[in-house]
Amino acid sequence: MLAQVTFTEKVGNTEVSSAVTRLRTETAERLTGTPLRSGYTGEAAVAKDVERLDILVSVGMVVMILVLLIVIFRSPWVALLNLLIIALVGQGAVAVIAITAKLAGTTLDGSVTGLLPVVLFGVGTDYVVFLLYRYRERLRLGEDRRTAMVAALARVGSAIGVSALAVAVSFGALLLSGFGSFQILGPALAFAVLVMVLAGLTLIPAVFSLLGHRAFWPSKAWRQEPEAGLAARTGNLVARRPAAVALAAVAILAALGAAALAHKPSYDIEAMPAGTESAHTMQRLESGFPAGTLSPTTVYLSGPGLTEQSATAYAERLAALSIVGEVGGVRATGDAAQVDLLLAADPLSEKALDAMVDELRPAAHAAAPPGTTVYVGGETSIFADIREVVEVDLTVILPAAGLLIGLVLLLMLRGLLAPVYLLGAVVGGFVATLGAAVLVFQGAVGRPGLTFTLPLIVYMFVASIGTDYNILMIARIREELRGGASRREAVRVALRQAGPPVAAAGVILAASFGALTISATLAEVGFAVAVGILLSTFVLSWLLVPALTALLGRAAFWPARVGREVAPPRVVSSETPVGARMTQ
Structure with a gap:
């Protein structure tokens, strides 16, 4: 027998959550001693069952970021300060978004509330990593804490700002969607990114410039030039064999991208975590009623x-x-x-x-x-219309986002060739990411298709984050070219110096999204974006983009001229740390 419960409040309300618990408890008590069994499923029951998973996702993400920052900087203060500042700034951003949504008469759905914390902590941490790597490098050269921060911001600040702008305009393209959920998701994520980059260029530099080298306590290893590691060896390889490296990177993207041809969309968004009462009840229900009973x-x-x-x-x-x-x-x-x-x-x-x-x-x-x-x-009729809208969105939003990112790249690099292959690289990364998701979920897991929102969400993140890392890498290559280095030497030095922070940021952001894989509703998004970020980091930013730039050299920035830049005199004060290198 099937009965239906209708609540007076929306799903997600604490009263509804408590009511589900009471219903389950009281129903089980009334059936005690009888041969009858009961179970609750449906939207409210599923929301109750995933509450603990959502908490676990948030806690797991923060713990992973904390651990990775401690490993990277060997300092608990860097990790704790980063998380504290981002949490405070992020809380304000979320409050503004929630108030704006309420004034506009809209509701923040699960995709917004699920992705916002990841964007705030993941992207915010990325900007901190980029800044602190360059700040630490300037301190190592013997500059005092304030001069070092000014120099770090002068070198990497514009790249961070342009990168954030590329991410924001990419998310903003979702305003063109005919699907209401995307129209809310895009501006919310864009606002979160802009808030975090503002903090990353003002508040965070102010805090760490006050602390100076004490922020990296107790580690003293940062005072010495790091030994040649994987990034340096990769730089040597790319500088020596750029054509072969570029072909290998393209082959990796093509191999994964071929699987994207088998992509099928799925509109079953009511995912139920295995082992929960709602999932078990649904299985029993489907054995005795038509498939469409609950809908x-x-x-x-x-x-x-x-x-x-x-x-x-x-x-x-x-x-x-x-x-x-x-x-x-x-x-x-x-x-x-x-x-x-x-x-x-x-x-x-x-x-x-x-x-x-x-x-x-x-x-x-x-x-x-x-x-x-x-x-x-009914839901079937609704999603038949949504399917039609999303199919149109794919033909409108993807080119629009690509055009906006391309314009940002043109404004920053002031050249024609570099923006073209940077944009081509991130598109290749998106297709490869979608192919990887198809191989795992449609192939290994055996699902009939991928969540219908996945291509758009993955494109927004992979295209924007991929551009983010590529901008930082090519900006460092251009900086070395301006310093008088040859094209291959510029790539070698850029990978040695910019490769580690890009890798650190990529691993942290991928781990942040990876935490979503335990979510009932965002597992596919979490996996796909994590894979896309790793591809963007190590295949695009470490291999393909440097290799192509090594082949093209200064021609990549044509018609802009990349001439030799005269470095300003370096200021050394009494705060110079012991053992610092005194040569630039």
């Missing part, structure tokens, strides 16, 4: 002279359709009627969505009594 398709009739008898006859004609499992109920009030249809297929499957457009809607209009108006509602 009936509702047909509304409006017109004069409607009776229970005419509405029932109408329902019987619709019941003859192959997609309809049975009639759930018929109600008529004289000038309106409601017919609930339980579909024979999963209401959010490709089969049901196709049948809604090709069979059920046309039949519902054709079979309607004369003089009546028909409206077909």
